[in-house]
Amino acid sequence: MQYRDRREPSISATGVRRPRELKGITMPADTTSGTGLTSEESARNQTPSAFIRALRRLERSDSLDPVVRRVEPLASQIIANGRIRRLLHGDATGIPLHGVFTDVLFGAWFMAQFLDLFPDHGTKRAATRLVGPGVGAAVPTALAGWAEWALADRGTRRVGIVHATANAVGTLIFIGS
Numbered sequence: 001m002q003y004r005d006r007r008e009p010s011i012s013a014t015g016v017r018r019p020r021e022l023k024g025i026t027m028p029a030d031t032t033s034g035t036g037l038t039s040e041e042s043a044r045n046q047t048p049s050a051f052i053r054a055l056r057r058l059e060r061s062d063s064l065d066p067v068v069r070r071v072e073p074l075a076s077q078i079i080a081n082g083r084i085r086r087l088l089h090g091d092a093t094g095i096p097l098h099g100v101f102t103d104v105l106f107g108a109w110f111m112a113q114f115l116d117l118f119p120d121h122g123t124k125r126a127a128t129r130l131v132g133p134g135v136g137a138a139v140p141t142a143l144a145g146w147a148e149w150a151l152a153d154r155g156t157r158r159v160g161i162v163h164a165t166a167n168a169v170g171t172l173i174f175i176g177s
Contacts (some may be wrong), residue, residue: 059155059164073152078143085156088147098148101141108134109174131174137173 048056058064079085090096108130115127142164147161 045106055159058159060157062159064158065154067161068154071146071161072150072157075146078147079150081153085147088144095146096148098141098144101137102145105134105137105141108132108137112174131177136172140169142167 042112079088086092088097090100112130112134115123115130118124145160145164145167149157149164152160
């Protein structure tokens with residue numbers, strides 16, 4: 001049986017909807033969920049936030065292209081094996097594993113930060129213990145993220161480089177804490 005990746009990213013880093021094919025059905029790219037307006041009509045009615053404008057600038061920034069080109073071969077190796085690619089992209093469930101893994105990482109780290117608010121020794125020890133699973137989950141989360149990145153468009157890859165760098169810095173901060 002030959003594998004054909006039928007999925008396309010449905011939303012870019014800036015929230016622009018793209019066509020998505022799912023089980024042979026192509027969803028229209030020009031509708032926004034629940035509003036009844038096309039994405040063009042919705043865009044005319046709203047001024048993008050500073051965050052969205054920054055993401056759009058990143059998407060268009062060709063200064064990140066040398067880094068993208070250096071990382072592309074490594075990310076492509078992650079998805080070279082069809083079975084691993086299908087697992088990481090969540091083909092069986094429809095949910096890419098990157099999103100699932102981030103729940104483990106964020107859950108552990110947010111709980112550790114919450115427990116840091118309490119002064120007693122037991123909660124400090126528990127908070128320290130929660131950092132470990134978060135750091136441990138960072139590796140498979142990053143691998144799954146790179147697998148998603150490998151199939152993304154150029155603009156999303158540029159944003160992904162900044163995203164990965166920020167997450168690496170955050171992970172190092174938790175390791176050092």
